[in-house]
Amino acid sequence: MRQSFRFIGRSTPRMDGVAKVTGREIYASDIYLPDMLYARVLKSPYPHARVKHIDVSGAERLGAVVVTYRDVPDVVYCPRLVSTPEATYKDWRVLTGKPLYVGDPIAAVAAESEELAQRALEAIEVEFEVLEPSFDPLESMRPGKPLLHERIRYMGEEVEVENNIACTMEIEQGDVERGFEEADVVLEREYRTNRRYHCQLEPKTAVVRPEPGGGVTIWTTTQSIHNTRLLIHEIFGIPVGKINVVKTALGGAFGSSIQTNIVVPIAVALALKARKPVRLAYTREEDLHEHCAYQMIFRLKLGARRDGRLTAGSLEAILDIGAHQIQAYPLLGCLVGWWVSLYKLPNLRYVGKAVYTNKVPSCAMRGYGNPQITWAVESLMDELAEELGLDPLEFKLLNHVGLGDLFWGQGPTVKSIIKSSGVEELVRRGARLIGWDKRPKPGAQRGRYRRGIGFGRGFHTSSAGAPVPGTVVDYTGAMLKVNEDGTLDYVTAMMDCGGGTLTAHAKIIAEEIGVPLECVNIVRADTQTTLYDVCTHASRGVYAGGAAALQVAREVKRKLLELAARVLDAYPHALKIRPDEERGQGVIYVEGVEGREITIGELASMARHKNWGTIAAVASVRQGSCPPHFTAYFVEVEVDTETGKVRPIRVVAGADVGRVINPKLAEGQIHGGFAMGWSMALLEDTPYDPRSGDLLNKGFITDYKLPTARDLPPLEDFQVFFVETEEPTGPFGAKGLGEGALNPVAGAIANAIYNAIGVRFYELPITPDKILKALKGGERR
């Protein structure tokens, strides 16, 4: 039975929207404080080197405050605090005397103006001993190659690094050899992904103000104010209570601020030394040297019987993680989780290796490895279906992990059972809308422009919740209090990266209690006044954060009804609350008895006058699973065989996100996911110049191809639909969406290109060069 809702499922503008369209929203990079110093960072010009000598006296003579790797706490840390110690390797220092990539911070200065800071930076003299770098993980692993890190830290102990392998994971289930023997068709391919850059519009920034008594206040680009706080405590030893990280709006992140960005500890070190507020705002070029997505090499093998059943799979994954571990080990676990949760593999083997290279450190980027492996799997499944003479849709539906199946979610330590799935309907409806039956035969077309339709499906977890503790921290705190006029203050540490997460929370609260949406005030909060929230990542904002919002709303409602029962001389269970738009608040009434009612404001005021106390609730909520939200993409492309350019013609995108909370914003996630997937498949990469060891684009986004408004399909040719399911563990049945919106896109596009020109590509991005070369060579594997 479909419930009727007042707010859930209806499109409402985001609650921070007016501030954002009027330029009044404050982002971390908008913070300027009185008497503030501007910081600049001295970075390594070499990809691998040792500082032999550093002289900062020139900078100090200019009046700058300077810190070098010799002045910062001797603490080795991991900037991401999402995993438990069992799953965390530490190899970072605030500043380094042994730079491991071009752009690795060595020293930093703060001065009264940005110009003076830059002059001071240029007055620092450094002598380097240049070491041999490696830019390719396969090369980096070769015995005898210089080690980036000789020792790293794990669980408080030092561990030796061998052959630049940061960490490994191996998993085997069933009998893989026998599984492949049972197969009628076995395909094995090697896939190589691109090294993408998040290009969140707001470059990483930290503003730090030292406080009397030894504390600091921090404004920064972060997806987790509490983890930022805990990391600064870990590095600098400042008592947690004296570190206050203030929530600001975030100009996008896509995973690049799950970890505390390096600007934060550098700015803290400078502010503590200067005893003045310090602002460290990265330029775009610096930001491009701060983070990127994980580049991966897969050797993927799948076997299936003639009847279409998969019999076995093996995956060897090599992750090029760059110079440091941010979350390489947990990623090895998630990667196998994403892989085995797409299609049922009765026998499987997985070997994952994360390898250090002298490149910018890699971190999660929307999907955390899922877009990479889903591209490979969706490509190979398409190829395998063709070999078997089956329709890829039927082949995938037959093998997919769905309702009632065991789901590995966030890796081997986070397993649960799937309780809601709209996969079948997503695939069937999408196929009808795109005209799947009418798609051309692969490679059958001639002529300059050739069109093809491709299909890709996928999922992502909603949160990293699990029935057991596991190795991932995942819970959210929330507070809700009733004000004397019937409005409510909602206090959460959770960040809204742009998805409308907190607006969804407000809708959940308004729906549950029965107040107009405008009554819910999202409080500008900070770490001192909020309960812990792990992070806005893993598509957990609505599913996990929303569950906390729902819990406090339920509790507040219970208390409201209890008090109202006294006042109205009725039983709590006979009372209802309706949102009264005219009075601008909720009204509590006795159902069926006219005139017996009181507004929430009147009740809250009475509670004050009668000294009953504040009506409020507080909760810290852990979700017991991380249900997959599912997506299916059908994409039609046109390949220009003379220029090699690919143009999007039509997109049909379906999503099962459980119950949809805010349709327009949910659609927006799909639109953005497609755009990011489009450029993952075709445009984005950050190659290195082997001579300088620097990024070939030197940090300029002009040479980092992002789609513009012109490059995406027309409005009428981009169709989004939702298949609503009811996730029993989600708030009002809701699941996540942010990452599933991206994961299958590159696979769908690669399959569409194959359908158009009959060529498969095993390396991303699929550039015009590669297409022309393949067409010229008549290559068809």
Next chain:
Amino acid sequence: MKIRFKLNGREIEAEVEPNTLLLNLLREHLHLTGAKYGCGIGECGACTVLLDGEPILSCLTLAVEVDGREITTIEGLARDGELHPLQRAFLEEGAVQCGFCTPGMILTAKALLDENPNPSEEEIREYLKGNLCRCTGYVNIVKAVKRAAEEMAR
């Protein structure tokens, strides 16, 4: 150097260096942080403001260049607390996600609608191509500009 210019309808005077960028003048000295720094070299469009009604990149414009002229920033678009139709449309269509590109995007769109009150979808996409957005895939942004054009024509 002293410069005088009209900022969001108000005459103002400012003391600037010859190399002060308009973006820095607005953000750091006049406390109007609606124009954003996204790249500093004209790649992303987040710093867009209107100079005599024309969209310009304030990160590439010297403050002295605006002497005697008129600047509109996102803060000056709503009049008497009333949102501009573009602002309303961006809200209603879900064209705002992280919001960092929004001020530049809205001002560029305003220049478009001032020039061409009834643009086709293609013209909208062409005009907005210099403003990068990483969240929306531009879909709801294009929808919002169309909607605002329709509303303003009424």
